[in-house]
Amino acid sequence: MSGDSPAWVNLHELADAAGPKLSAQAAAYFNGGAGDEHTLAANPADWQRLHLWPRTLAPLDGSHTRTMIGPNAVAHPIWLAPVAYQQLAHPEGEVATAMAAAAQSAGMVLSSQSSVAVEDVANAMRTVADPAGDVAPLWFQLYWQPDRALTLNLIQRAEAAGCSALVLTVDAPVHGVRDCERRAGFSLPAGVRAVHLPHGVAQASTLAPLLQAAPTWHDLNWLREHTRLPIWLKGVLHPADAALARTAGMDGLIVSNHGGRTLDTCVSTAWALPRVADAVQGELPLLVDGGIRRGTDVLKAVALGAQGVLIGRPQVHALACGGALGVARMIRLLRDELAVAMALCGCSDLRHANRDLLA
Amino acid sequence: MSGDSPAWVNLHELADAAGPKLSAQAAAYFNGGAGDEHTLAANPADWQRLHLWPRTLAPLDGSHTRTMIGPNAVAHPIWLAPVAYQQLAHPEGEVATAMAAAAQSAGMVLSSQSSVAVEDVANAMRTVADPAGDVAPLWFQLYWQPDRALTLNLIQRAEAAGCSALVLTVDAPVHGVRDCERRAGFSLPAGVRAVHLPHGVAQASTLAPLLQAAPTWHDLNWLREHTRLPIWLKGVLHPADAALARTAGMDGLIVSNHGGRTLDTCVSTAWALPRVADAVQGELPLLVDGGIRRGTDVLKAVALGAQGVLIGRPQVHALACGGALGVARMIRLLRDELAVAMALCGCSDLRHANRDLLA
Amino acid sequence: MSGDSPAWVNLHELADAAGPKLSAQAAAYFNGGAGDEHTLAANPADWQRLHLWPRTLAPLDGSHTRTMIGPNAVAHPIWLAPVAYQQLAHPEGEVATAMAAAAQSAGMVLSSQSSVAVEDVANAMRTVADPAGDVAPLWFQLYWQPDRALTLNLIQRAEAAGCSALVLTVDAPVHGVRDCERRAGFSLPAGVRAVHLPHGVAQASTLAPLLQAAPTWHDLNWLREHTRLPIWLKGVLHPADAALARTAGMDGLIVSNHGGRTLDTCVSTAWALPRVADAVQGELPLLVDGGIRRGTDVLKAVALGAQGVLIGRPQVHALACGGALGVARMIRLLRDELAVAMALCGCSDLRHANRDLLA
Amino acid sequence: MSGDSPAWVNLHELADAAGPKLSAQAAAYFNGGAGDEHTLAANPADWQRLHLWPRTLAPLDGSHTRTMIGPNAVAHPIWLAPVAYQQLAHPEGEVATAMAAAAQSAGMVLSSQSSVAVEDVANAMRTVADPAGDVAPLWFQLYWQPDRALTLNLIQRAEAAGCSALVLTVDAPVHGVRDCERRAGFSLPAGVRAVHLPHGVAQASTLAPLLQAAPTWHDLNWLREHTRLPIWLKGVLHPADAALARTAGMDGLIVSNHGGRTLDTCVSTAWALPRVADAVQGELPLLVDGGIRRGTDVLKAVALGAQGVLIGRPQVHALACGGALGVARMIRLLRDELAVAMALCGCSDLRHANRDLLA
Ligand SMILES: Cc1cc2nc3c(=O)[nH]c(=O)nc-3n(C[C@H](O)[C@H](O)[C@H](O)COP(=O)(O)O)c2cc1C
C-alpha cells in the first residue's frame, strides 16, 4: 500500500500474486471448481461477454455508489461472500477480512465454516469505523445441519453476535466433484478448523446420509420460526426456485452457483440473473456472485437486477497477499473501477441502472 | 484401488494415464477417429456445452440411480460399449472387462470382434455376483457378414452363451477414413484376433465387395426370423432412420456415431439424440454413446431421452491401467458423479428426468 | 507409391510434406492468401463446419462416383483447378499434372499463366489412357488481356490444342494484397514464365491501367462471338452476378474466391455456394473450389448444388512431393474418401445428393 | 522507402516493428487499452468478422477514392485520429505526422494534448503541398476544461492557426482503467508535455472534481456560441446520443470508443456504426475509428455509413519506425489496399458504397 508501483493493479494479477503465498493444498481448495471447471470459467466470461453502452455528456456531478441492499443503506454494492477456512490464507483469517470490510464499508457474509468465531469477527468489524463512522453489515451463512439443535445453536450465536441476517446456502446438499482437491488430496492442516461446528462433523464420505439430511422447502418454515433475522437463500438459479422462495417468505436471494464449485456445466450467474429478476419482479431483493472481477461486472450485475454483488476468491487471494490491508485494497480497487464505469455509462446513481445500459 | 491418493480422479486423467501403457499402434487404434477428428472432438464437447439447471431444496432422501434399459431393471444406466480387440489393452481382454461390469452391475455389449470368446465372457460375468446378487446383462454386438451362415452361427453362439440381446451395428458398412491408424500402419499383433470370425475374414481392401455385402433394411426381416433375442440397431442418428427402425420391428436403438470413427463431421450424438427421441416418441427405447465422460453427461443423456449410455474408450483405458479393477473403478466413479449431479439438479429418480433439467 | 507406410495419408500431411521441397519464395507464392488470410482459413473451415447426416441400411450395392460436369460424363467430380507456374513446384510442371489427371480421370483446367504450353499439356493427357480408355477433359483458363488480339490468340491456341471449354477468371481484375509474397519479395526464377503470354506482359505496378483493362459484362459478348467453346466464369460468388452470367449466356460457373488470394474477408465458397445455387435454379451448371481437402468436403459441395469441385494448392503440393505420381495419388485418395463418405451417408449416386445430406 | 524488400508490408507488422523503437513506458501508453482489453481486441476483430461480397465484371475504369468528409472534398477517406504526446514516439512529434498527412492528402485531427503547438503543426501541413497542390484539412480536438477561459483560449488558438473544425471528445470525462499504464508506472518523460495546457493541469487523482467538471449537453450551447468552426463530437456510440447531438446542432460525429482505452467491454465501433447511421438518417456526417487496420476495414466502414475513418495507433507506430516518411508510407499503404478492395467489390466510387457490399 506504499506509493511504489503496485504489485497488482487488478484482480487477475492479484490471483497470480496469491499463487506463491499459498500451499498447493490451499490453492487447490480456494481456486478449484467442480468437474472440468466449465462453470468456473463461464462465470467471469459471461460477465465480460455482456456489452455496455457508453453514454456521453450526461450530468455526472454528484455521482455516487450508494445504494440499498435489502433494508441496509450501503456506501457501495460490493460485499464479501462467505468463504470457509480463511486461516488457510492468513493466520488472522476471517478477523483480518472483517476489518478490511469494515474499513471499506463492505458488507460481509461469514461462512458457518469460518475458522474464526463469529463473535471475534463481529468485534473486529465494530472496532474499525468506516470513514463515515458507520459499521458495515455482518451476515451469517448457514449450512443446514443434520442435527436441528446444532442448527439452532448456530442461529442463536449469530444473532447474539449481532449478525443482521442469515444466509442459508442451498446449492450444496452434497460436495461437488472437485477433482483438483481430490488430486491434491486436500485436508485441513492442524490448527485450522470450522470453529462453529463440533469436531466430529466432517463431511460424510457416502452420499446417502447427506441426501437424507438435505434441507427441503418444508424445512424453511422451521427456520423462519426460530429466528427473528431476515433469511436469504444463497444458491438459487432457477426462476421457479426463486418464485418458491418468495412464496416461502424468504427475505432475499443470492443468485449463485457457489463459484462453480458444485455442479459443473450449470448455468452461469450472469446468464441466470436476469431470468431470476424477471421471476421475482422486484418483490425480493437479489444479490449475485460468481466471477465478478471488474467494476464493469458490478455495474452489469446491477443493471440486470441485482442490488449488489459478492466477491469470493479474490477475498482470500488478497488476504494471502496482504492481510487486512490487501483485502481493503481489493475492495477499494473494485469500487473505484465501478465509479469509473458508471461515469463512462452516464450513470450517476446505481438505483437508476437498468438493462438499457447493456447493448 | 488402495487408500493412497489416486492415480486418476476423472476419465480425462484416465486417458492420459493409459498413454504409456499402450503400444503406439494400440493407442492409434483405440483413440483415433475418422478424418480430422472433428466428430471425435464434438462428441464430448457437445455434452459439455449443454447447461444444467441446478434445483434447490427438493426432497432428496431415497434418491437412487436405478432405472430400466429396455426390459432390464438395472442398478444404474452406465453400460459398456462394444469395443473390439481388448487384448490389445490387457492380456485378459474382454474377460477382465466383463468381471468389472458384473461387479459394478453394468450391462455389457460384447463386440463381435472380441478377442475372447463370448462363452468365456459370459462365464466371467456369471461368476462375479454384484452386491445385490444380480447378474448384469450381456448383449452381443453383430457386424453383418457377407456369408449368412456365418451370421447365423454368430447369433446362435451368442444365444447359447446366454446373451440377452443382439446389437446390429449399422453405421460402419465400410471402414472409416482413420488416418491415425493408417499413419501408424496399424495391424493386429500376433496372438490377438477376432476369435468369433474365421481367420480369412479380414476387411476387404477395396470398397466394392463391402458395399455389396452391406446390410439393408430388407435384411432385418431375415435377422428377425433367425433369432428369438431382442434386436437393437447401433449407429442410428437420423430421425428418419429411427422411424424406419420402429417400422422394421426393432426393439431398441443405440444413438451412436461409432465414437467419431466412421464419418467425420457428422452430427454429434448429443445433438442427434433429442431429434431421435422426438421421432420415436417413447415407443422405442434408446441408448446413446460417444464422448460420455462425466456423470453430468449421463444425466444430460437421460434428460434428452436416453434410458442409458454406453462408454467406449475409457473402458480400454481403464483396462490398460488396471485390468478388471481399473474398469470397475471407472464405472464406479462415473456412477458416483451421476449421483452427485442428480442431487444438485434436485432429481431423485432418473425416470423423472426430462428436458426441464437443461437450460 | 510403394507398399511402405505412406509419407502422407491426407491432404494436410501432404501440405506439410511439401514444405521442405519448395523454396521459400515458391512456398509464399503457392500457399499465401490475401491480407490476414481470413478467407484462406475460412474456406476449409466452412466446409468442415457443415454437418453430414449418416444414413443406415440403405442399399449401397452398385454405388459409384460417376456424374456429369456440364456436358461431360466423368468418372468422378474431382477436377484440378488452374494453378499458375507449376514448374516452381516440379521441373515437369503442368505436363506432370496433366498425366496424373488423365490417369485418374480427373478433368483439368489449365492456367493461362501455365509454365508449359497448352499443346504439350494436351498431348500429355492424350498419351495417358485412363483405366476405361477415356481421356479426361482439358479446359483452358483465360485472364482477359488488355490487348484483344492477344486474347484471341490465346483462345485459338486453346481451341486448336483440343481444350473443350474456356474458363474466364473474373475475380482478379487486380492483384490481391498478398503480404506473404510481398514479404518474401516473390519473383519468378529464371526459366519459369507464363509461356502463353508475351515477355513484356508482367502485372502493371500501378492500379489505373489494370482497372481500365478489366473485363466487364459487356466484353462477354465479344468473347462469345470469338469462340465456339463453352464459356465458364470463374470467381462468381454473388447470386446477382450468377444471375447476370446466366443472362449473358454463359455455360457454367465456378464458385470461387480464388483460394482466398484476392479479397480477404470475403465470403467463403461453402457459404456462397447454396446461395448461388438458389439463384441459378439448376439452369447453369456449377463447380466450386476453395479449401476442399476431404472426401466429405466434396460430398457437401455436391449436396449444396455443385456438380463437382476443383482442387488448387494440394495439386502443387503433390507435384512437389512426387511429380505425376504424387498428383495421381492425391486425386485417388480424395476419390476414395468420397466413396467412403457416400457409403456412410447412404448415397449411392451423386446425382441424387441434395441438401438433405446436411444437418 | 527504398526499393529493398520492405521492413513491414501491413499495419500488423508495423506495430511489431515499432516495439523495439519505443520505451516500455511509451509502449504501455500507446498500445494499452482499458481493463482486460476486450474492447481493444474487439475493435479490429469486429471489422474483420464482417464479410464483403466480391462483385465481378463491373466497370472499373475511372475508379477513385475521392469523397466528401463533411464539407471537405478529399482525395481519400483515411484521416489521422488525435493521438496525444507524439514526441514520445519521435522527436519531431506531431510536426512529422502533419507533414506526412499533408503529403498523402490525409486530414488530420490534432490532439489538445499535442506535444507540439498547433501553429507549428498547421505550418508544417501548409509547407507540404500534396500532389494536386491541395492542403489537407487540419482539425483541432478539444477536451473540455474545468476553466472556461482556458477552453476559450484553446478554441481561439485553433481558429487562428487555421484549423477548420473543432472535435470535442466526449467519451473520456474520466481516465479509463488502463492497467498496463498503471503497471508500467507511466509518466511523461522530461521534455514531453501537453503544450497547449498550463503546466498544472494534470489529471486529478480523485474522481469527484473530474465528474463535476465533465461537460454536459447543456455546455454545447456555450461552445456553439464561442466558435465559428463546425463542431464534431468524438466518442458517440449510442444511437440516442447521436440523435441528441443532431438536436444540439452539432456538425458531425466520430463514432469511437477511444480505441478501447476508456470503457472496457463496451460495444465495438463496427457494431455501433450502423446503429448510429440508422439514428442520424444521413443528416449528420459520420466518421469512425477504432481498429481500422486494412483497406477492407475502410471500405466496410464506408459501406456501413461513415464518410471516412480515423487511424490511431498505427500513426505513432509509423512515426516511431520512420518519422514523417513512415507515417506517409502507412497512409499510402492503406489507401492502396482500399483501392484494391474497391476494385474487387466492383465499387468504383465510395459515394455509392452501401450495405449491399456486406454479406
Ligand atoms: C474457497 C471457497 C470456500 C467457500 N466456502 C463457502 C461457504 O462456506 N459457504 C458458502 O455459502 N459459500 C462458500 N463459497 C462460495 C462463495 O460464497 C461464493 O459463492 C463464490 O466464491 C463466488 O464466486 P467467486 O469466487 O468467483 O467470486 C466458497 C467459495 C470458495 C472459493
Ligand SMILES: Cc1cc2nc3c(=O)[nH]c(=O)nc-3n(C[C@H](O)[C@H](O)[C@H](O)COP(=O)(O)O)c2cc1C
Ligand atoms: C477401439 C474401438 C473399437 C470399437 N469397436 C467396435 C465394435 O467392434 N463394434 C461396435 O459396434 N462399435 C465399436 N466401437 C464403437 C463403440 O461401441 C462406441 O460406439 C464408441 O466408442 C463410443 O464413443 P466413446 O469412445 O467416445 O465413448 C469401437 C470403438 C472403439 C474406440
Ligand SMILES: Cc1cc2nc3c(=O)[nH]c(=O)nc-3n(C[C@H](O)[C@H](O)[C@H](O)COP(=O)(O)O)c2cc1C
Ligand atoms: C498458386 C496459385 C496459383 C493460381 N493461379 C491461378 C490462375 O492462374 N488462374 C486462376 O483462375 N486461378 C488461379 N488460382 C486459383 C485456383 O484456381 C483456385 O481457385 C484455388 O486455388 C482454389 O482453392 P484451394 O487452393 O484452397 O483449393 C491459383 C491458386 C493458387 C494457389
Ligand SMILES: Cc1cc2nc3c(=O)[nH]c(=O)nc-3n(C[C@H](O)[C@H](O)[C@H](O)COP(=O)(O)O)c2cc1C
Ligand atoms: C496513445 C493514444 C492517445 C490518444 N489521445 C487522444 C487524444 O488526445 N484525444 C482524443 O480525442 N483521442 C485520443 N486517442 C484516441 C484516438 O483518437 C482514436 O480514437 C483511437 O486511437 C482509434 O483507435 P485505433 O488506435 O485502434 O486506431 C488516443 C489514442 C491513443 C492510442
